[in-house]
Amino acid sequence: MWQYEKKLQYPVNIKNPNPKYAKIIISQYGGPDGELGASMRYLTQRYGTPYNEVKGLLTDIGTEELAHMEMVCAMVYQLTRNLTPEQIKAAGFDTYFVDHTASVYPIAASGLPWRAEYIQSKGDIIADLHEDMGAEQKARVTYDNLIRLIDDPDILDPLKFLRQREIVHYQRFGEALGITTDKLNSKNFYACNPNFDKGCGK
Numbered sequence: 242m243w244q245y246e247k248k249l250q251y252p253v254n255i256k257n258p259n260p261k262y263a264k265i266i267i268s269q270y271g272g273p274d275g276e277l278g279a280s281m282r283y284l285t286q287r288y289g290t291p292y293n294e295v296k297g298l299l300t301d302i303g304t305e306e307l308a309h310m311e312m313v314c315a316m317v318y319q320l321t322r323n324l325t326p327e328q329i330k331a332a333g334f335d336t337y338f339v340d341h342t343a344s345v346y347p348i349a350a351s352g353l354p355w356r357a358e359y360i361q362s363k364g365d366i367i368a369d370l371h372e373d374m375g376a377e378q379k380a381r382v383t384y385d386n387l388i389r390l391i392d393d394p395d396i397l398d399p400l401k402f403l404r405q406r407e408i409v410h411y412q413r414f415g416e417a418l419g420i421t422t423d424k425l426n427s428k429n430f431y432a433c434n435p436n437f438d439k440g441c442g443k
């Protein structure tokens with residue numbers, strides 16, 4: 242169950258619309274390393290996770306990624322408000338506009354629509370956590386690239402917040418991998434045969 246709070250995790254207040262920036266920022270909504278895929282990845286993987294601590298972590302981070310998706314969508318929305326046909330054409334936003342008007346639709350910066358393949362859920366906790374750590378680094382690089390290309394401080398401020406959260410998620414998945422390997426190893430430490438192993442069961 243989720244409870245909806247009517248405020249963004251971090252404020253987005255963009256004064257100047259800029260459809261050129263909207264066209265690249267939208268990749269963090271519907272692109273291969275975007276927030277929609279991240280959220281669905283973790284909220285899907287949690288079902289096959291054998292350890293409650295890791296299951297809880299996947300649920301927490303998957304939920305936070307939904308909040309990040311909301312921030313990215315708010316940025317795209319604010320950047321495409323009240324555009325004239327001239328502004329749309331001048332920014333090269335016409336190719337998006339003709340299909341979606343100013344709706345926030347999940348596509349990559351390249352124009353490729355969001356795909357379920359971005360989720361990745363293997364049903365093996367070691368494979369999934371390695372996938373998740375890689376995914377967080379790729380999301381961090383995408384924010385790095387956006388920060389390199391954008392010069393509006395109203396946009397850079399929330400982008401830097403989102404970039405920082407990817408680093409935190411990467412670290413938390415690293416901790417989850419440590420918890421998981423400890424638990425897997427513990428079976429080897431404590432599995433013993435009382436007929437042969439002295440002190441077994443003590």
Ligand SMILES: [Fe+2]
Binds near residue numbers: 380410
């Ligand atoms: Fe993340």
